[in-house]
Amino acid sequence: MVNQLAKFSPELASQTEPLRQLLKRDSLWSWGHPQEQSFQAVKKNLTSTPVLAHYCAGRExxxxxxxxxxxxxxxxxxxxxxxxxxxxxxxxxxxxxxxxxxxxxxxxxxxxxxxxxxxxxxxxxxxxxxxxxxxxxxxxxxxxxxxxxxxxxxxxxxxxxxxxxxxxxxxxxxxxxxxxxxxxxxxxxxxxxxxxxxxxxxxxxxxxxGLPASSRKLQDIITQQKCDPEIVE
The missing domain is CATH 3.30.420.10 (Ribonuclease H-like superfamily/Ribonuclease H)
Known part of the structure; x- marks a missing residue:
């Protein structure tokens, strides 16, 4: 739910950091003050009206x-x-x-x-x-x-x-x-x-x-051709 609504709030990314740390494989599960504070902040954010404008095709x-x-x-x-x-x-x-x-x-x-x-x-x-x-x-x-x-x-x-x-x-x-x-x-x-x-x-x-060869590449081709006995003949 948080990921789905994240685009409506610029604060959710930072607020969920303590919670996302608990999802890491090498992380020990520890629900402390940072996690509780993060959880409460996310709940409050999700129940508040976001300050976003409606998209208008005619605007810059x-x-x-x-x-x-x-x-x-x-x-x-x-x-x-x-x-x-x-x-x-x-x-x-x-x-x-x-x-x-x-x-x-x-x-x-x-x-x-x-x-x-x-x-x-x-x-x-x-x-x-x-x-x-x-x-x-x-x-x-x-x-x-x-x-x-x-x-x-x-x-x-x-x-x-x-x-x-x-x-x-x-x-x-x-x-x-x-x-x-x-x-x-x-x-x-x-x-x-x-x-x-x-x-x-x-x-x-x-x-x-499909790009044209660069000057350096063309010079490399010329050099290699001069060294090729079949082409020289």
Missing amino acids: TIIAADASNAGLGAVLLQIQPDGSRRPVSYISRSLTPAEKNYAVIEKEALAATWASERFSEYILGSTYTIETDHKPLVPLLTTKELYKMPPRIQRFRLHLMRFSPNVIHVSGKQQITADALSRAPASAPSEENIALVNDADVMAKQTLD
């Missing part, structure tokens, strides 16, 4: 995404008639053991891609903005040539091609909600999350196989 849509060493977090926002930014939905998840070994920029790229996939029912077929506090990520997801990017970034960039995002940099102060969600993820990676990376791998291979 923003996805603020962030990554930490623990997880990913994102919030879907829309600009209201009065100019305010109101949240429509919150999401968060923990990183897999493999994802925890990613470089910082790779985690940030994963966060933007994963958030777009999770919010696809809202953004597919329309333009939207991705906000990131990691400035080097902006050109990698927008203007930089595909073959010049690291392999993992290539895969995430390719996966974003079915969407129409405008990626911009914002200060960390504007990413408080997404940052908080990433540091206290509400759920573990699902099969869909794992499929995201697997699908990206397949798409990347198919696309990269």
Whole structure:
């Protein structure tokens, strides 16, 4: 129930941390003050009215995404008639053991891609903005040539091609909600999350196989051809 309603409250991810620790295999079962406090806070949260806006297809849509060493977090926002930014939905998840070994920029790229996939029912077929506090990520997801990017970034960039995002940099102060969600993820990676990376791998291979050879690759081919006796003859 908590996982199902987590998207309606940005606080549930942090409130359930003491309870989720009890679910770990190597954790001893101990119900103390932190667990009781967490349980009561979750109950109160679930019975309170969430402060969320209804999604409107005609309004400017923003996805603020962030990554930490623990997880990913994102919030879907829309600009209201009065100019305010109101949240429509919150999401968060923990990183897999493999994802925890990613470089910082790779985690940030994963966060933007994963958030777009999770919010696809809202953004597919329309333009939207991705906000990131990691400035080097902006050109990698927008203007930089595909073959010049690291392999993992290539895969995430390719996966974003079915969407129409405008990626911009914002200060960390504007990413408080997404940052908080990433540091206290509400759920573990699902099969869909794992499929995201697997699908990206397949798409990347198919696309990269059709890319023109780089200057360095062409020079390697020329060098090898000169050393091939059959071609020389």
